[in-house]
Amino acid sequence: MPLRDAGAVEALGALPDPLVAAFALVTLLGDVAAYFLVFSLLYWLGDRTPVLGDRIDRPLIVQVVALGFGALALVALLKHVFALPRPPGAGQPVTVAGVPEVLRSVVADATVDDGYGFPSGHAFGSTAVYGGLGWLTSEQGDRRPLYLGATLAVLISLSRIVVGVHYLGDVLAGVALGVLWLAVAVRYLPTPRRSFPAAGALAAAGLVVAGPTEYLLFGLGASLGGSVAWWTLDDWIPATAQSGRTALVTAGLGVLVVGGLMAVVAALDPPPLPGVLATAVVIGALVAVPVAGPRLDARLG
Template sequence: MSLRDAGAVEAFGALPDPLVAAFALVTLLGDVATYFLLFSVLYWLGDRTPVIGDRLDRPLIVQVVALGFTALALVTVLKHVFALPRPPGAGTPVAVAGVPDALRPLVRGATVDDGYGFPSGHAIGSTAVYGGLGWLVADESDRRPLYAGATIAVLVSLSRVVVGVHYLGDVLVGVALGVALLLVVTRYFPTPARSFPAAGVLAAIGLVAVGPTEYLLFGLGASLGATAAWWTLGDRIPDRARSGREALVTVVLGILVVGGLLAVVAALDLPALGTVVAVAVVIGALVAVPVAGARVDAALG
């Protein structure tokens, strides 16, 4: 029995198949691709986001995105520093009965992972991002957003043990590091103009320390692109959409522009420096989209 686990992987692995399948889907909420899609749309919609829009503005959402970039760089560096393995069988999909055919590929993909296991990137990321969003949105009179964000973070973290790709200790330390990261960033880097450069510096240090990994290249490029866009356009980016139509126009433009750029980047075989530059362009465009959205909406009358 691993000292990092205390038998938790084996115990959670004995849960009923439907529950394991449900946790496999929950773990997808902690994937980088999910963060990218979810927070892009939240940023473009801003205060027009259904249900929680009255609590949101674009600088707040962008600050949460910066937290995500920082978490990505931090966990990549720490995994290489500790170089601890995942549980046995982490590279083999969990056999779960009774899963609908449409969901089977998602469940299978969510129950495998490779690379180093400590600390859990899903735990750090979900705590910093979902917990961070809840913390920044909550106020003294209503703490429900914080509780909701913390609940999502706990479920995502726990799901990593249920599907057998992390030990319990990996996620407990990951949650603790996510909370610490949230405290540090909100205390010392409280605005996107500060937090994006900080994330970039951490990614650059990681590249020097551990080499050009995929996530560090992405993190450096994303931080550089977001920093350039925010420093250049920050005062011109509308904090809030003036109407539902403007928010919709912004989302459509974002999907077309950012989706098109991503398709081009995916089709290219880029070296490390080229990847950094390409990601910087994509994220810079993502941040700038609300400016274009406001102008197009105004032109439509």
């Protein structure tokens, strides 16, 4: 038994099938695709976001996104440096009984992963992103957002052991490194003007050390696009939405523009260097959408 495990994978993997299936769905919240969807909508809706609206604005959300890109680059770099394997069977889907047929394929896909295992990217990323959102939206005397973000990060981290793709040590290291990254970033990279370039620098360093991996290429392109868009448009991007309708129009425009660009990129499937530039365009467009949203709303009358 590896020192990184202490029997946790075997113990948690023996949970009843419905619980394993539930954790398999929870683990999807730690995927890059989930971050992209959740934080794009939060950014476009801004202060009109249900429940969280009175605590957030667009600069805060885009800062969390930038910290997420930095976390993505860091974990890809660290995985290559440590080069430690995942648990045996991480490449085989978990079969569960007692769940609807429509969910079985989703659960199967969520319980498979490859590549190096240490530290856990889901634990690192969810701590940095969901924990970071909770940290930055907490107020003195009201720490509920922090507790909620931390709870979500813990559940996502725990799910990686339950579905058998990480050892306990991978997850603990991921959480600890996520907290450390947040503490350093909040202190020394307090705005997107600093955090986007820092994330790009980490991705570039990772490419030198580990070579052109998917996540490092995405991180480099995303950080480049975010940096250019924020440095260029910062003064033009409304921190808050003029109205609920403006927020909805902005979000709708974002879905159409960014979704369309992503569909084009997926269809073209460009090689690495053009792919980096294509990612930069997509993220730059995402950041720029709130500039056009109010104008479109005014035209719609």
